[in-house]
Amino acid sequence: MKKSVFQITGIVLVALLNFNFCHAQKKTIDQRVDSVLKLMTLDEKIGQLNQYNDDWNATGPVTLDSTKKQQVLKGQVGSLLNCVGTRRTRAWQQIAMQSRLKIPLLFGQDIIHGYKTTFPIPLAEACSWDMDAIQLSARTAATEASAAGINWTFAPMVDIARDPRWGRVMEGAGEDPYLGSAIASARVKGFQGNKLGDINSLMACAKHFAAYGAAIGGRDYNAVDMSDRLLWEVYLPPFKAALDAGAATFMNSFNDLNGVPATGNKYLQRDILKGKWNFKGFVVSDWGSVGEMINHGNVANEYEAALSAITAGSDMDMESRCYKNNLAQLVKDKKVPVALIDDAVKRILLKKFELGLFDDPYKFCNTAREEAALNNPAHTQLAREMAAKSIVLLKNEKNILPLSKNTKTIAFIGPLVKAVKQNKGFWDVEVPGVDSNFIVSQWEGLQNKIAAVTTLLYAKGCEIEGDDKSGFAEAVEAAKKSDVVILSMGERRDMSGEAKSRSNINIPGVQEDLLKELLATGKPVVVLINAGRPLVFNYTADHAPAILYTWWLGSEAGNAIADVLFGDYNPSAKLPISFPYSVGQIPIYYSHFNTGRPATNDSNRNYNSSYNDLSVFPRYEFGYGLSYTSFQYSNLQLSKKKINSHEQIAVTCAITNTGNYAGEETVQLYIRDKVGSIVRPVKELKDFKKIKLAAGETKTVSFLINKEKLSFYNEQLQWVAEPGDFELMIGASSRDIRWKSAFELVK
Ligand code: GLC
Numbered sequence: 036m037k038k039s040v041f042q043i044t045g046i047v048l049v050a051l052l053n054f055n056f057c058h059a060q061k062k063t064i065d066q067r068v069d070s071v072l073k074l075m076t077l078d079e080k081i082g083q084l085n086q087y088n089d090d091w092n093a094t095g096p097v098t099l100d101s102t103k104k105q106q107v108l109k110g111q112v113g114s115l116l117n118c119v120g121t122r123r124t125r126a127w128q129q130i131a132m133q134s135r136l137k138i139p140l141l142f143g144q145d146i147i148h149g150y151k152t153t154f155p156i157p158l159a160e161a162c163s164w165d166m167d168a169i170q171l172s173a174r175t176a177a178t179e180a181s182a183a184g185i186n187w188t189f190a191p192m193v194d195i196a197r198d199p200r201w202g203r204v205m206e207g208a209g210e211d212p213y214l215g216s217a218i219a220s221a222r223v224k225g226f227q228g229n230k231l232g233d234i235n236s237l238m239a240c241a242k243h244f245a246a247y248g249a250a251i252g253g254r255d256y257n258a259v260d261m262s263d264r265l266l267w268e269v270y271l272p273p274f275k276a277a278l279d280a281g282a283a284t285f286m287n288s289f290n291d292l293n294g295v296p297a298t299g300n301k302y303l304q305r306d307i308l309k310g311k312w313n314f315k316g317f318v319v320s321d322w323g324s325v326g327e328m329i330n331h332g333n334v335a336n337e338y339e340a341a342l343s344a345i346t347a348g349s350d351m352d353m354e355s356r357c358y359k360n361n362l363a364q365l366v367k368d369k370k371v372p373v374a375l376i377d378d379a380v381k382r383i384l385l386k387k388f389e390l391g392l393f394d395d396p397y398k399f400c401n402t403a404r405e406e407a408a409l410n411n412p413a414h415t416q417l418a419r420e421m422a423a424k425s426i427v428l429l430k431n432e433k434n435i436l437p438l439s440k441n442t443k444t445i446a447f448i449g450p451l452v453k454a455v456k457q458n459k460g461f462w463d464v465e466v467p468g469v470d471s472n473f474i475v476s477q478w479e480g481l482q483n484k485i486a487a488v489t490t491l492l493y494a495k496g497c498e499i500e501g502d503d504k505s506g507f508a509e510a511v512e513a514a515k516k517s518d519v520v521i522l523s524m525g526e527r528r529d530m531s532g533e534a535k536s537r538s539n540i541n542i543p544g545v546q547e548d549l550l551k552e553l554l555a556t557g558k559p560v561v562v563l564i565n566a567g568r569p570l571v572f573n574y575t576a577d578h579a580p581a582i583l584y585t586w587w588l589g590s591e592a593g594n595a596i597a598d599v600l601f602g603d604y605n606p607s608a609k610l611p612i613s614f615p616y617s618v619g620q621i622p623i624y625y626s627h628f629n630t631g632r633p634a635t636n637d638s639n640r641n642y643n644s645s646y647n648d649l650s651v652f653p654r655y656e657f658g659y660g661l662s663y664t665s666f667q668y669s670n671l672q673l674s675k676k677k678i679n680s681h682e683q684i685a686v687t688c689a690i691t692n693t694g695n696y697a698g699e700e701t702v703q704l705y706i707r708d709k710v711g712s713i714v715r716p717v718k719e720l721k722d723f724k725k726i727k728l729a730a731g732e733t734k735t736v737s738f739l740i741n742k743e744k745l746s747f748y749n750e751q752l753q754w755v756a757e758p759g760d761f762e763l764m765i766g767a768s769s770r771d772i773r774w775k776s777a778f779e780l781v782k
Pocket of ligand 1: 095322
């Protein structure tokens with residue numbers, strides 16, 4: 036290819052620059068960024084703000100574009116998404132290295148719960164309340180993905196969600212800002228590792244900024260309308276936790292917030308994120324969300340959309356092409372100062388330098404490392420352990436569980452028993468060249484565990500959806516021949532996730548009718564419920580003697596379920612989100628206000644905030660989960676009953692394992708501010724501890740209460756702790772309160 040004088044100059048300049056870089060150790064990264072920026076044309080600067088989907092896969096509406104390669108060659112693309120594997124990423128990077136300034140590409144991917152080794156969906160992992168395990172899950176995912184050419188994950192999704200009609204509830208950490216913040220921090224640390232630039236470190240991306248989970252009606256992409264106080268108190272804390280944990284990037288959200296689309300929302304991106312919080316990373320828009328501001332009716336065309344987004348602090352444009360097609364004109368029209376573009380470009384270049392891509396654009400493209408990382412048995416074992424920790428024991432009448440490994444005959448029935456890929460849930464990664472036989476189905480998991488001793492009978496019984504009951508007879512026959520029945524049912528994995536909102540969250544099809552037939556045989560029935568969201572299953576909850584909520588558990592689903600069913604792992608998970616009796620109760624969450632006419636129990640519905648036709652309480656509450664053993668709480672002690680704002684209270688409580696199995700208990704600390712300048716929730720989670728106890732063992736759990744845990748945003752959005760009386764609750768769930776006490780905050 037003939038090179039112009041211009042290009043030769045650029046190559047010489049870059050060579051000098053590199054020479055300078057290698058030998059001028061004193062140059063800081065900021066100076067290196069400035070050195071590159073000075074060489075860039077406006078077209079190349081705009082190129083860094085442009086992100087395209089590769090043609091391998093799509094996670095949004097696709098724009099056909101056959102000129103991507105030419106654009107990369109001209110330095111008009113800063114990043115690709117949905118491009119995985121060392122071969123494919125290396126090929127694209129080689130093209131970028133032919134551009135004038137050889138600025139390396141970023142490769143972003145939704146590494147949400149694993150790369151090749153698939154971990155439980157994030158909402159399931161949140162049930163573990165085990166921050167070390169959650170961090171390790173993200174770490175493992177980052178180790179695999181970074182070996183496959185990827186250096187940026189669009190995770191963690193930290194959207195608080197209190198509406199299970201919203202399909203993306205599966206992707207987050209549930210309803211509570213305290214638990215959600217702890218998990219956001221753990222996931223960022225897991226993905227990013229010790230520091231950006233380490234070979235197995237991925238840039239994290241806290242998303243979707245902000246309040247995407249509060250979409251009206253639980254309908255994805257829908258409007259969000261809330262007070263600033265609610266935004267600050269509930270929806271922003273996990274983002275701040277992610278930022279404090281060092282999140283390198285943020286992704287804004289599709290929704291409008293109080294009438295202003297997040298992508299063009301200065302209040303969110305400039306005032307809060309880059310202003311008050313002093314965020315130094317960069318913000319990527321969500322897929323096409325810059326251009327979608329036209330649909331919102333907030334801008335009239337792509338020119339205005341680009342103006343709105345860049346002004347509001349959206350640095351990189353994912354897939355809309357509004358920046359590529361309009362920013363140069365906006366600069367020419369003096370609508371956008373180059374300084375604004377320079378700020379966005381510098382934020383992106385800074386991350387490319389921190390990742391080490393300028394020093395070695397192919398550092399993430401080592402095929403041998405990829406091969407080793409994607410076939411590491413330690414990852415498989417970690418996935419199995421995380422899956423077992425994510426399974427919630429909802430019911431266990433007469434201790435039917437754990438099952439004996441000497442059970443003679445088990446009938447394993449249901450549409451999900453032999454499913455394979457279903458176990459991966461939504462937001463899994465289809466790794467090129469890797470087939471799905473490494474995924475352990477539920478059938479295979481039980482075979483692995485008990486086939487030597489037990490006869491395992493199978494019948495599908497019915498499909499997930501539809502009203503065909505023709506398979507019932509075979510299922511009933513199998514049940515009659517068995518000593519115990521296991522029924523695996525639920526929704527399909529693609530019934531939750533992005534753009535998967537549902538108005539009806541009952542168990543679909545005739546699956547509960549099948550359960551009724553199986554129960555009629557008189558055999559004990561254990562039910563497994565596979566889902567990406569809280570479902571409604573009142574018949575099952577009322578009639579099945581044992582229920583495990585198995586979510587979508589990933590590659591090791593079958594082995595983990597077998598570990599729990601047969602007692603090799605004692606379930607310890609607790610729900611991070613309320614399960615309603617009915618979709619009519621939504622939104623439903625534990626940290627609600629008391630109201631002027633509180634509904635305190637279902638027996639009194641006169642002139643209070645009850646429903647006349649249903650309980651106001653959830654079917655299963657936030658923090659709920661059973662164990663094969665039992666725990667007694669005793670000896671609650673407070674070091675003080677009165678503190679000022681500079682003091683703290685030490686809280687201790689003894690926990691005894693009073694059962695026959697070793698197990699883990701998550702002890703939860705809730706606080707209620709009895710009187711506030713604005714009303715305060717009836718309780719708020721302010722700390723938790725997960726402890727292991729051998730049968731009969733007692734341990735003391737301790738917490739510290741300080742001003743921070745008593746503070747809230749008042750009417751003026753000031754973060755304050757107001758003097759007065761507080762109630763303290765120690766619970767095994769948000770409703771199963773084992774100890775109560777009180778204390779006073781004085782001036
Ligand atoms: C999707 C999602 C976002 C994801 C992005 C790239 O539309 O909203 O969470 O990271 O596009 O796949």
